[in-house]
Amino acid sequence: MSGLFETWVYLAEQPLLWLTLTVGAYALAHWLFVASQGFALLNPVLVAVLLIVATLLATETDYATYFEGAQFVHFLLGPATVLLAIPLHAQAKRLRRQWLPLTVALVVGSASAILSALIIGRLLGLEAELIASLLPKSATTPVAMGVADQVGGEPSLTAVFVILTGITGAMAGVPMLKALGERDSDIKGFATGVAAHGIATARAFQHSERAGAYAGLGMGLNAVLTALLVPLLVWLVGYY
Amino acid sequence: MIAFVAAVLGLQLAGELIARWLGLPVPGPVIAMLVLFVALSFRAQPPAALSQLANTLLGHLSLLFVPAGVGVISYLGRLSEQWLAIGITLVMSTLIAIAATAFTLRCLKRPEPDTKGLDNS
Numbered sequence: 061m062s063g064l065f066e067t068w069v070y071l072a073e074q075p076l077l078w079l080t081l082t083v084g085a086y087a088l089a090h091w092l093f094v095a096s097q098g099f100a101l102l103n104p105v106l107v108a109v110l111l112i113v114a115t116l117l118a119t120e121t122d123y124a125t126y127f128e129g130a131q132f133v134h135f136l137l138g139p140a141t142v143l144l145a146i147p148l149h150a151q152a153k154r155l156r157r158q159w160l161p162l163t164v165a166l167v168v169g170s171a172s173a174i175l176s177a178l179i180i181g182r183l184l185g186l187e188a189e190l191i192a193s194l195l196p197k198s199a200t201t202p203v204a205m206g207v208a209d210q211v212g213g214e215p216s217l218t219a220v221f222v223i224l225t226g227i228t229g230a231m232a233g234v235p236m237l238k239a240l241g242e243r244d245s246d247i248k249g250f251a252t253g254v255a256a257h258g259i260a261t262a263r264a265f266q267h268s269e270r271a272g273a274y275a276g277l278g279m280g281l282n283a284v285l286t287a288l289l290v291p292l293l294v295w296l297v298g299y300y
Numbered sequence: 301m302i303a304f305v306a307a308v309l310g311l312q313l314a315g316e317l318i319a320r321w322l323g324l325p326v327p328g329p330v331i332a333m334l335v336l337f338v339a340l341s342f343r344a345q346p347p348a349a350l351s352q353l354a355n356t357l358l359g360h361l362s363l364l365f366v367p368a369g370v371g372v373i374s375y376l377g378r379l380s381e382q383w384l385a386i387g388i389t390l391v392m393s394t395l396i397a398i399a400a401t402a403f404t405l406r407c408l409k410r411p412e413p414d415t416k417g418l419d420n421s
Contacts, residue, residue, distance in 0.1 A: 082370075086363045104362050109369035116373055123374050130367035137364045139308050139357060141329035142315070145336035146346050146354040152337075154412070161408035169401030176393040184385040194389060198397055201368060202327035216371065217378070221390060223369040228394045236395055237402050247405045255397035262361035272358070278401070283330050 072121065078129025085111040098266075100231045105223075105259055137258070141200075144261075144276040151273040162250065166278065169254040170285045173198040174293050193217045195294070197225040199286035200257045200279060207290045222257070229256020230263040245271045253278025304350045311336055 071077045089107035096102050116126055127134070148155070155162065174195050181191040192213035196204040201222045208218035233252040242248060245267060252260035253275030261279050265272030315332030318324070324331070340346050346354075372379070379386060 082366055083363070086360075086366055090362075105365050105369055108363075108366045109372065112366065112370045113373050116370070123371060126370060126373075127367060130370065133364055134367040136357060137368075138312050138329040140361055140364055141327075142308050142312050142332040142336055143350075143354040143357055145333045145340060146351055147358070148333075148337050149340040149346060152341065158410060161405055161410065164408055165401050165405035168404040169397050172400040173393060173397035176396040177389055180392055181385075181389045184389060186382060186385050186389065190382065190386065194386070194393070197390065198394070200327070200330070203330075206327075217375060219368055220372045220375055220379075221386075223365060223372070224390055225394050226365065227369075228391050229398060232391070232395060233398045236398065240399065240402075242402055242406065244406070244409075247402050247409065250405060251398045251402035254401045255394055258361065259365050262358075262365070265358055265361060280330055280333060284326050287326060 072119070072125070075129035075132070078121075078126045079132055080129075081112060081115060081126075082108075082130045082133050085115075100235055103227055103231045103263075105262075106227045106231070109223075137201075141258075144280065147265075147269050147273040148276055148280075151270060151277075155273075155277060162277070162281075165250065166254055166281050166285060169251065169278075170198065170282050170289055171293070173255055173282075174286070174290055178293070178297065188212065189214055190217070192294075194221055195290050196286050197221045198255050198257065198282060200283045203283045203287050207287055210291055211294050223259070226256045226259025229260040233260060234263070246274050249274035250278045254282045257282070301349045301353065304347070304353050307350075308336075308353070 086104060086108040089102070089104040089111065092107060093099070093102050093104045112126070115121075116123070177194045177197065178191060181194055186194075189212065192211045193208050193215075195211060195213065196207035196218060198204075199207065199222070201219055204218050204222045205215040207213075209215045229252050233256060234248050237248050237251065249264040249267070249271035252264060255278075257279045261272060261275035264275035311332040312329050315330070315335065316328030318331050319326060319328045345351075
């Protein structure tokens with residue numbers, strides 16, 4: 061029995077265990093999602109995160125230890141972002157035709173994401189630091205963390221809100237738009253990409269490369285716009 | 301293939317350097333994506349090996365967000381105090397942003413000459 065415990069202590073120190081848990085939990089979550097024919101509540105990111113959080117809590121493992129292994133997966137986000145240029149290139153001609161509608165929709169979407177968080181958060185009595193951490197939640201993680209820091213939020217809390225926003229958008233975005241009668245997958249892709257960044261983009265790619273390209277474009281553009289709009293709107297509203 | 305792996309990492313590195321030197325609030329990989337997009341616009345098709353690399357990595361894009369998502373574990377205490385208000389704000393605001401973007405685009409989008417982009421998904 062003590063041999064088993066020692067083996068665990070040894071493995072828990074190794075990045076390999078947490079890397080395997082990350083990929084394994086996701087593989088299971090992905091299988092569940094496919095087996096349920098894409099049931100929205102079984103979003104693979106959400107299910108994988110819940111499985112891993114439960115495992116870490118049960119084994120009293122802290123996040124830093126887990127991240128020793130998970131960082132190898134996390135690192136690939138950078139190269140993946142760079143490679144979004146390829147589906148974007150494939151859709152370039154179509155996107156060029158729509159540049160004005162896309163730009164206006166981007167500005168409306170980005171501003172409504174920020175202002176609605178500010179207004180609803182205030183109405184519900186959230187403390188200022190929490191609201192400031194929520195404002196850039198539609199932008200991709202590194203942008204959102206930088207912006208939160210700039211307006212008095214807590215960057216690592218923002219990272220959590222960004223992921224939760226992405227999961228919300230990926231889970232509920234398309235069902236909501238369908239209920240509102242939207243059938244154009246370009247519009248669904250772009251709207252979820254603007255409001256719910258890479259997680260919604262990943263979801264859009266599961267639908268089609270074309271929807272994914274629209275989502276990726278929305279995500280990339282809103283990363284830039286959120287960085288500009290959050291400080292501007294906070295200043296205009298005179299929040300501080 | 302390996303040459304393109306090196307090229308993508310090199311681009312990302314260049315993006316990080318540009319962001320840092322110019323003090324831009326945009327992350328390095330986003331700058332690198334724009335640089336690659338501009339570079340590709342001189343060609344009809346990206347190199348086949350590069351497309352293959354993109355398909356491999358983007359095909360499992362969701363997986364790459366899992367480690368950051370597990371970060372929620374460090375904030376369970378803080379979030380549990382105001383979880384309902386935070387949850388309502390976050391979900392409503394996200395859905396409002398999606399609806400606002402989609403509605404604007406619906407009103408302004410030019411009709412597509414080819415496929416109309418309609419489907420039943």
